[in-house]
Amino acid sequence: MSDAEPTLSVVVPAYEQADTLAETMTSVLSQHDVDLELIVADHSSADDTYAVAERFAADPRVRLLHTPAGGGAAANWAAVTHEARSEYLKLLPGDDTVLPGSLARQVALLAQNPAAVLVAGRRRIIDDRGRTIAPRRGLQGLDARMRGEDAVRQAVRSGTNPFGEPGAVTMRRDALVAAGGWQGDWSYGIDVATYIAVLRHGHFVRDDGVASTFRVSSGQWSVALADRQAAEMADLFAHTSDAVDRVTPDDVRTGVNRARRMARMRRLVYRAMALAPRKGGRS
Secondary structure: OOOOOOOEEEEEEEOOOOOOHHHHHHHHHOOOOOOEEEEEEEOOOOOOHHHHHHOOOOOOOEEEEEOOOOOHHHHHHHHHHHOOOOOEEEEOOOOOEEOOOHHHHHHHHHHHOOOEEEEEEEEEEEEOOOOEEEEEEOOOOOOOEEOHHHHHHHHHHHOOOOOOOHHHEEEEHHHHHHOOOOOOOOOOOHHHHHHHHHHHHOEEEEEEEEEEEEEEOHHHOOHHHHHHHHHHHHHHHHHHHHHOOOOOHHHHHHHHHHHHHHHHHHHHHHHHHHHOOOOOOOO
């Protein structure tokens, strides 16, 4: 890595992702037209996660870290983000990927919109064998450019996370720092809670491309998990109404009702997935 600061930091908090991490890192390092650093932090994995990351160590854009066990995902997210030094930041889980051109496109959107602190694109949802479940998901109700509090209000009313998982989002690093970093008090909504906090410091801009893939593993096909996620989203919406003037109690009621309906739909999907035959290994 040269002494000059890169434009974009892509940070990967990895934990027992030896099977997918090479694909994740390749998706970043093969991008063009963006000056980046790639920081991978292995959270004391018991598998070969760190050994996989070491295959890329010769690339001067790559930095590898060990983080101690404990603290869960939030601790590793915070640790790897702390090492970033660029103006823009993207967190990419070690089983997801970014799609060609998405990094340069999102950096350009933030550069062209200096009041914007967060850009989000759509994502392709895949299963744990790499098969597409949904080709183009996200950004429900979000305009091309919005004041931050208006984007937050739309997120609450949607009953979900319209910005998407972290791989679909790029933020200004100084806005994330001003927001207090990743909002680790929220177990299931750490990403959307963080976006809400960041958007109190600036505007939102939309990336109309498909920016990333998000892998839904079989361990996430859980009826109980869907219920816990919906309950935490309801708590997050209520907390947001207290913190953001633009969000009203009626917005919260609308969002909670929609979150509950979506949880019921997910229960049906997860039950169907649990009953579906699964053949072969990862494709």
